Amino acid sequence: MKVTASLVTIGDELLIGQIVDTNSAYIAKALNRIGVEVQEILSVKDEQASIIEAIERSLSFSPIVIMTGGLGPTKDDITKAALCEYLHCDLVQEPSVLENIKHLFVQRGYKELNNLNQDQALVPQKSMVIQNKLGTAPCLWTEVEGKVLINLPGVPFEMKQLIDHEIIPRLKQTYQQSAIVHHDLLVSGIPESDLAILLEDWENNLPDFIHLAYLPNRASIDLRFSAVGEHREELIKAIEEQIGLFKQVAGQYLVAENSGSIAQIVGEVLNQKDLTIATAESCTGGHIAHLLTSVSGSSAYFKGSVVAYTADVKEKVLNVSPALIEEKTVVSREVAEQMAIGAIAVLGTSIAVSTTGVAGPNKGEDGKDIGTVWVAVTNGQQMLSKTYFYPYLDREDFIKIVSQNALGLVVEFVKSHSL
Amino acid sequence: MKVTASLVTIGDELLIGQIVDTNSAYIAKALNRIGVEVQEILSVKDEQASIIEAIERSLSFSPIVIMTGGLGPTKDDITKAALCEYLHCDLVQEPSVLENIKHLFVQRGYKELNNLNQDQALVPQKSMVIQNKLGTAPCLWTEVEGKVLINLPGVPFEMKQLIDHEIIPRLKQTYQQSAIVHHDLLVSGIPESDLAILLEDWENNLPDFIHLAYLPNRASIDLRFSAVGEHREELIKAIEEQIGLFKQVAGQYLVAENSGSIAQIVGEVLNQKDLTIATAESCTGGHIAHLLTSVSGSSAYFKGSVVAYTADVKEKVLNVSPALIEEKTVVSREVAEQMAIGAIAVLGTSIAVSTTGVAGPNKGEDGKDIGTVWVAVTNGQQMLSKTYFYPYLDREDFIKIVSQNALGLVVEFVKSHSL
Numbered sequence: 001m002k003v004t005a006s007l008v009t010i011g012d013e014l015l016i017g018q019i020v021d022t023n024s025a026y027i028a029k030a031l032n033r034i035g036v037e038v039q040e041i042l043s044v045k046d047e048q049a050s051i052i053e054a055i056e057r058s059l060s061f062s063p064i065v066i067m068t069g070g071l072g073p074t075k076d077d078i079t080k081a082a083l084c085e086y087l088h089c090d091l092v093q094e095p096s097v098l099e100n101i102k103h104l105f106v107q108r109g110y111k112e113l114n115n116l117n118q119d120q121a122l123v124p125q126k127s128m129v130i131q132n133k134l135g136t137a138p139c140l141w142t143e144v145e146g147k148v149l150i151n152l153p154g155v156p157f158e159m160k161q162l163i164d165h166e167i168i169p170r171l172k173q174t175y176q177q178s179a180i181v182h183h184d185l186l187v188s189g190i191p192e193s194d195l196a197i198l199l200e201d202w203e204n205n206l207p208d209f210i211h212l213a214y215l216p217n218r219a220s221i222d223l224r225f226s227a228v229g230e231h232r233e234e235l236i237k238a239i240e241e242q243i244g245l246f247k248q249v250a251g252q253y254l255v256a257e258n259s260g261s262i263a264q265i266v267g268e269v270l271n272q273k274d275l276t277i278a279t280a281e282s283c284t285g286g287h288i289a290h291l292l293t294s295v296s297g298s299s300a301y302f303k304g305s306v307v308a309y310t311a312d313v314k315e316k317v318l319n320v321s322p323a324l325i326e327e328k329t330v331v332s333r334e335v336a337e338q339m340a341i342g343a344i345a346v347l348g349t350s351i352a353v354s355t356t357g358v359a360g361p362n363k364g365e366d367g368k369d370i371g372t373v374w375v376a377v378t379n380g381q382q383m384l385s386k387t388y389f390y391p392y393l394d395r396e397d398f399i400k401i402v403s404q405n406a407l408g409l410v411v412e413f414v415k416s417h418s419l
Numbered sequence: 420m421k422v423t424a425s426l427v428t429i430g431d432e433l434l435i436g437q438i439v440d441t442n443s444a445y446i447a448k449a450l451n452r453i454g455v456e457v458q459e460i461l462s463v464k465d466e467q468a469s470i471i472e473a474i475e476r477s478l479s480f481s482p483i484v485i486m487t488g489g490l491g492p493t494k495d496d497i498t499k500a501a502l503c504e505y506l507h508c509d510l511v512q513e514p515s516v517l518e519n520i521k522h523l524f525v526q527r528g529y530k531e532l533n534n535l536n537q538d539q540a541l542v543p544q545k546s547m548v549i550q551n552k553l554g555t556a557p558c559l560w561t562e563v564e565g566k567v568l569i570n571l572p573g574v575p576f577e578m579k580q581l582i583d584h585e586i587i588p589r590l591k592q593t594y595q596q597s598a599i600v601h602h603d604l605l606v607s608g609i610p611e612s613d614l615a616i617l618l619e620d621w622e623n624n625l626p627d628f629i630h631l632a633y634l635p636n637r638a639s640i641d642l643r644f645s646a647v648g649e650h651r652e653e654l655i656k657a658i659e660e661q662i663g664l665f666k667q668v669a670g671q672y673l674v675a676e677n678s679g680s681i682a683q684i685v686g687e688v689l690n691q692k693d694l695t696i697a698t699a700e701s702c703t704g705g706h707i708a709h710l711l712t713s714v715s716g717s718s719a720y721f722k723g724s725v726v727a728y729t730a731d732v733k734e735k736v737l738n739v740s741p742a743l744i745e746e747k748t749v750v751s752r753e754v755a756e757q758m759a760i761g762a763i764a765v766l767g768t769s770i771a772v773s774t775t776g777v778a779g780p781n782k783g784e785d786g787k788d789i790g791t792v793w794v795a796v797t798n799g800q801q802m803l804s805k806t807y808f809y810p811y812l813d814r815e816d817f818i819k820i821v822s823q824n825a826l827g828l829v830v831e832f833v834k835s836h837s838l
Binding site for chain 1: 439445491492494555601610631634708721722728811
């Protein structure tokens with residue numbers, strides 16, 4: 001039998017769009033790993049009636065309800081009051097929470113506790129406390145007619161620590177029954193709908209316990225297999241069989257398996273060939289370097305970057321010729337290629353990737369239209385360069401998508417050249 | 420009277436945590452600007468019963484329901500079928516959508532349309548189509564008993580273009596009645612609960628139509644004012660009055676007003692003094708440069724960066740002395756300061772900020788514990804350096820929080836020195 005959970009995130013800041021709800025994805029991933037499926041995610045205001053309705057709704061669906069937010073010390077934090085109203089009980093002071101708060105205050109070099117901090121040690125009488133070592137808001141675990149209602153602080157690093165070390169181990173004991181296995185295939189070079197037609201027969205014959213989803217990106221498609229069953233090993237085996245069949249039909253479009261991010265794929269292909277990489281970034285402004293260094297272990301292949309936002313830095317640090325910039329303009333194949341070559345010379349790596357373009361919203365100095373970009377990858381001898389044009393993207397998306405394309409080009413370069 | 424909207428995001432990828440729902444925050448912000456308050460955000464599976472229940476629930480709360488996702492051409496996209504079931508109507512082919520799809524296919528250099536793409540031109544008979552110029556999934560606008568149900572594609576850049584240019588202008592005509600004004604104060608140097616006590620009397624006397632929220636960050640607190648009423652100008656005036664009163668009580672803790680991000684504040688303080696900036700980044704791996712260049716107009720003050728992930732790059736590009744690294748270790752005040760000085764020399768800016776630390780999860784070569792970092796800001800003569808220790812943060816949060824601290828230190832440096 002499948003065990004489900006429902007997530008509730010509380011806070012006005014979510015509903016005015018000031019904060020993106022990253023907590024829910026983190027919790028959903030953690031639950032998935034122990035075989036608990038998330039039924040829905042609901043975000044509501046700091047408002048007693050909405051919070052209580054969300055609790056009732058979620059408990060009606062799922063034996064596990066995890067809520068985040070609204071546990072702070074200030075007036076707008078009302079989750080505990082709503083909880084008491086729902087549970088028909090009072091707030092009582094919990095000495096262990098008070099001890100924890102005092103301890104944190106000493107650690108942070110603050111003076112004495114004030115009344116509001118003392119109030120953070122008040123918890124609903126029917127709730128069990130799980131200490132939050134990283135913050136003053138306690139985690140609450142409440143059993144409600146055989147179901148469990150869990151309240152976590154909304155601060156992401158506090159939530160993560162509690163999920164990983166307190167909540168998941170406890171849930172595992174009680175609820176882990178079925179296993180869930182996910183497997184991703186990254187596919188490129190075919191439109192989503194053509195792929196779906198190509199895969200139609202195979203897809204129709206997938207066993208019931210394997211679900212397939214298409215997640216299209218700008219330049220590729222993630223095919224996600226999800227299998228639910230009792231034995232993890234059997235699920236893995238069944239997915240492997242299906243991937244074998246998939247490869248017979250559409251193997252030529254397969255770029256990577258279970259790759260996670262494109263930055264992780266770059267790490268794998270570089271490690272395989274024992275190569276190092278540098279970036280020379282203009283319009284991506286350091287985002288490619290950031291993506292690469294977000295991968296744990298990246299120091300094995302990533303040495304450094306030059307972010308060359310001005311022509312001046314391109315010339316002086318990356319040794320791009322001023323005459324070339326004059327002749328070809330800053331946003332050109334030639335300048336992108338010179339930047340990549342310059343990065344290898346300055347940073348001493350096997351290969352380098354470069355970007356030069358206009359992210360907008362204002363036109364570049366050279367009059368090039370917004371949305372044009374050149375990307376180049378080189379090992380000093382061979383060169384792979386490509387241009388993209390994204391006039392409709394806003395600044396944020398432009399930087400992200402160009403960075404991803406650039407990393408894709410790195411993979412293509414490393415795979416297709418003998419380095 | 421307040422007009423509310425409810426948002427529904429559809430897709431299994433959200434519920435397994437593979438994708439963070441960034442669409443909802445974008446839509447919520449856009450609605451807020453025209454005075455429409457978001458009542459709740461609900462994420463559900465690609466499952467007919469769940470989608471229909473979500474529609475019913477949301478329409479019961481709000482006259483405007485905006486849904487994203489599930490409009491693609493593949494088997495897991497079932498939003499249109501659910502919509503027909505809910506509306507008791509059939510799918511009919513809409514020629515203008517077919518034209519749009521053909522046009523996009525030519526643009527993308529694909530061959531002929533396949534059946535699945537043709538099916539994307541099928542829309543519920545009771546829905547009105549709004550063309551999606553950037554993608555093959557049409558936007559649907561359905562009137563249901565005086566309320567409106569809007570379906571948008573889940574691909575962020577398609578959704579954004581439709582929200583900005585099609586949906587918001589239409590909603591504005593029908594629903595804009597009240598105005599909403601937000602104003603943020605960034606406060607630092609006082610614990611959240613002490614601030615709340617300090618502000619208690621003032622907060623209790625706030626007029627009913629002004630709501631105050633505390634949004635604590637690691638090193639600062641955002642105080643957010645939200646005022647709802649008929650006349651925008653009156654709301655702005657009322658908030659200004661309250662900020663005047665706030666300053667009398669807690670003005671010494673105020674860092675910035677309506678600042679948006681810390682990177683925007685850096686831009687403002689640099690522009691005020693006509694300064695330029697560079698970054699020299701080790702453990703933050705280019706993230707500070709990325710934050711700075713995410714701000715439109717940043718090319719006025721940001722010139723470039725050196726990401727120096729290895730000791731080698733620190734020595735050769737930033738001219739940090741090998742003997743110093745040997746003596747003090749890579750993660751030290753002295754190395755951070757030398758990196759910042761080196762960045763000014765290499766990149767030719769007025770000031771530079773540097774970071775050197777161990778993000779983990781593996782220990783650094785020099786044996787320093789995970790979570791230690793040094794940050795330095797200099798103009799070549801004066802220097803401001805600080806160390807932080809975040810042993811509990813995961814890699815992602817560590818990079819983000821250190822980057823934000825570093826930008827905070829830049830603001831402190833520029834404000835407290837006559838440059």
